[in-house]
Amino acid sequence: MGIRAILLTTGADKLQRIRSAQGPLDPEAFAEGLLELPPGLPCEELLEVPDILEQPRLRQHDLARAWPELRYLAAHSLTDPRTGLAGMLWLLHDRPHRLDEEARLGFRDFAGLAAGMLADRLELQRVRDSEERMALAIAGSGTGIWDRNARTGEIHYSSDWKALLGYSEHEVGNRIEESYTRVHPDDLAYVQATIQAHFEGRTDAYEVEHRLRCRDGRYKWVCSRGKVVARDETGQPLRMVGTTTDVTAMHALSEKMQQTAALMTDLTNEIPGMVFQYRRQLDGRAAFTYVSSGVREIYGLTPDQLVQDAELLHGILHPDDLALYLGSLESSARDLRPWHLEYRVQLPGSGLSWRQGAARPRPLADGSVLWHGFITDITERKLIEAELQVFATTDSLTQLANRRHFMTQLESELARVQRSQDYGAAILMFDLDHFKSINDRWGHSVGDEALRHFSAILRAQLRRTDAAGRMGGEEFAVVLSNASLDEARTFAERVQRELAGAPVTHGDERLPLAVSAGIATLHPDDPSAEAALSRSDMALYRAKRGGRNRIECH
Ligand SMILES: Nc1nc2c(ncn2[C@@H]2O[C@H](COP(=O)(O)OP(=O)(O)OP(=O)(O)O)[C@@H](O)[C@H]2O)c(=O)[nH]1
Numbered sequence: 077m078g079i080r081a082i083l084l085t086t087g088a089d090k091l092q093r094i095r096s097a098q099g100p101l102d103p104e105a106f107a108e109g110l111l112e113l114p115p116g117l118p119c120e121e122l123l124e125v126p127d128i129l130e131q132p133r134l135r136q137h138d139l140a141r142a143w144p145e146l147r148y149l150a151a152h153s154l155t156d157p158r159t160g161l162a163g164m165l166w167l168l169h170d171r172p173h174r175l176d177e178e179a180r181l182g183f184r185d186f187a188g189l190a191a192g193m194l195a196d197r198l199e200l201q202r203v204r205d206s207e208e209r210m211a212l213a214i215a216g217s218g219t220g221i222w223d224r225n226a227r228t229g230e231i232h233y234s235s236d237w238k239a240l241l242g243y244s245e246h247e248v249g250n251r252i253e254e255s256y257t258r259v260h261p262d263d264l265a266y267v268q269a270t271i272q273a274h275f276e277g278r279t280d281a282y283e284v285e286h287r288l289r290c291r292d293g294r295y296k297w298v299c300s301r302g303k304v305v306a307r308d309e310t311g312q313p314l315r316m317v318g319t320t321t322d323v324t325a326m327h328a329l330s331e332k333m334q335q336t337a338a339l340m341t342d343l344t345n346e347i348p349g350m351v352f353q354y355r356r357q358l359d360g361r362a363a364f365t366y367v368s369s370g371v372r373e374i375y376g377l378t379p380d381q382l383v384q385d386a387e388l389l390h391g392i393l394h395p396d397d398l399a400l401y402l403g404s405l406e407s408s409a410r411d412l413r414p415w416h417l418e419y420r421v422q423l424p425g426s427g428l429s430w431r432q433g434a435a436r437p438r439p440l441a442d443g444s445v446l447w448h449g450f451i452t453d454i455t456e457r458k459l460i461e462a463e464l465q466v467f468a469t470t471d472s473l474t475q476l477a478n479r480r481h482f483m484t485q486l487e488s489e490l491a492r493v494q495r496s497q498d499y500g501a502a503i504l505m506f507d508l509d510h511f512k513s514i515n516d517r518w519g520h521s522v523g524d525e526a527l528r529h530f531s532a533i534l535r536a537q538l539r540r541t542d543a544a545g546r547m548g549g550e551e552f553a554v555v556l557s558n559a560s561l562d563e564a565r566t567f568a569e570r571v572q573r574e575l576a577g578a579p580v581t582h583g584d585e586r587l588p589l590a591v592s593a594g595i596a597t598l599h600p601d602d603p604s605a606e607a608a609l610s611r612s613d614m615a616l617y618r619a620k621r622g623g624r625n626r627i628e629c630h
Pocket of ligand 1: 473507508509510511512513515519520521522523524527548549550620624
C-alpha cells in the first residue's frame, strides 16, 4: 500500500486508546496514550485525507503534533457486531498519498480481520471479568473453585478451595490422581462414576455429595458441582470447571433431622391406633403422606399400601359411612375446623368394627390442606355404649321397652300423626287380671314367668313399625302405627285369644291368666303422648270395672 506507519486504537467513542503503532510514529508522544478522533471521524467506515496540508483543522490535531512530517491519513472504523464501535485502524504517510481501488479493498479486508480479532479479545476480557466477579462473589462463602484439564489430568484450585480443607497456597498438588486420594474411600466409586457419566455426556452437569479429607486428617462433607466447558470435535472433554462447597453443617443438621424423624416414627408406632399425616390438594387429589404402623390394626393394610393409594379406604369403610367420611373431611378442609368422626369399617376376616378419627387441618401456601391426627379403635366402647343403651331403654324382666323409652316411641308416633292428616295410630293399654292372686298362690317367680309369657305373646303380634312397652307391674302398652280403632280392637282380641289358647302352667296346674285392654286413638291435637295414654287408661279402667278380660275403646 506504500504506507509509512500503522496505528491501532480501541474505544467506543471519540476518545481512543493507542494499542499499537508501527513505523516512525511514537506512541509516547500522546498524552496518557489517548488520541482524540479528528473531526469527521468515525462517521464513515473509511476516511482518506490525501494531503493533510489541505485540511487546516487536521494540521492542529494530536497526530500532526506527534509526527510533524505527517501528510497522509486513512482511517477505518473497527466495529464489534455486539457493541458497535470498538476501535480504529490508521494508515499514515509522510508524503501525500492516495489508495488505489485494490489497496482500498485490501485495507477494508485488513480492517475486517482486525475488527474480528479485537472482538475476540474484548469477549475474552468480558469472560475474565465475569469469572473474576464470580470468584469474588463466592470468596468466603465456604465454596472453592477448581479448573481441570480433562486431557492431561491437571487440576487447579482457587485459594478458597485450599482454605476450605485447611491447606495453604502451595500444599496442594495439581494432579487429579492426588485429588482422588482425598475422597473418602467409601465415596470414591460413586464420585468417579458420577463424573464419568458426565464425561460421557449422559448428564448436563453433575452434583455429588461426598466426604473430603482435610489437611488435619478429618473429613468434611462437601457438595461438588462440575461441568465440562470444552470438548474436542469427537465429544471428548477437554476442560471442566466446578465448585466445592462445605456442607458439613447442613449434613449434621439433616442427620439430626433424620434421627428426630426416626424417633417420631418409633414413638408414633408405639401409640395404639394409627397416627397419620394427610394432604389434600386444591384439585381434590389427596394422599396420606405418613401413616404409623398402627394402620395394620386400624385398616388391615401396611403403611406403604395406604401411602401409595388412599382410595383403598373406600373398600374398607362401611358403605353407609363412606359419604359421611368424605364429606366430613371436605368440610374440615373448607372451614379449617378440626376433623372428628366415628365410623364403621369392615375388615376382611373380621366383622364390623368402629373407628374414631380426630385431626387438625393446616392450610399450606400452595392452597392444599395438611391434617395431622390419629385413628383409634372404639369398637369396645361402642359395644358398651350399645349395651348401656339397651340397659337404659329395656325392661330387664320382659325385654320390652321400659316406660320411658315407650313414651319416646309414642311421642314420635304422635308427631307422625300430627304431620299427616291421613295417618292414624292407636294406643292400647293391657293389664293382667287378678295378678296379685297368682303371685299369692304360686309365688313371685311364677308371677314373673307369667309376665314374660304375656310379653312374648304381645311381641309376636307386633308389626315392625309397632312398639310395645312394660309400663310397670303387670301393665303393658302397645302403639300400633297406621291403625284405626277397629284394627286396634282386632289386635287386642287376638292377644286375648293367644293368651287363652297358650296358658302358663305350673306342674299340672294351669294359671288362670286373662287380660283387660283399653284402646284410644292418637289425635293430631293431642298436646302430648301422655294425653293419648290417659284416654286409653280410662278405657282400661272401664274394662276392669266392667268385669275384666274385656276390651273397651275411648
Ligand atoms: N311377680 C311379680 N309381680 C309383680 C311385679 N310387679 C308387680 N307385681 C305384682 O302385681 C300385683 C298387682 O296387683 P294389683 O295392682 O292389686 O292388681 P291385680 O291383682 O292384677 O288386680 P286387677 O288389676 O284389679 O285385676 C301386685 O301383687 C304386685 O306385687 C313383678 O315384677 N313380678
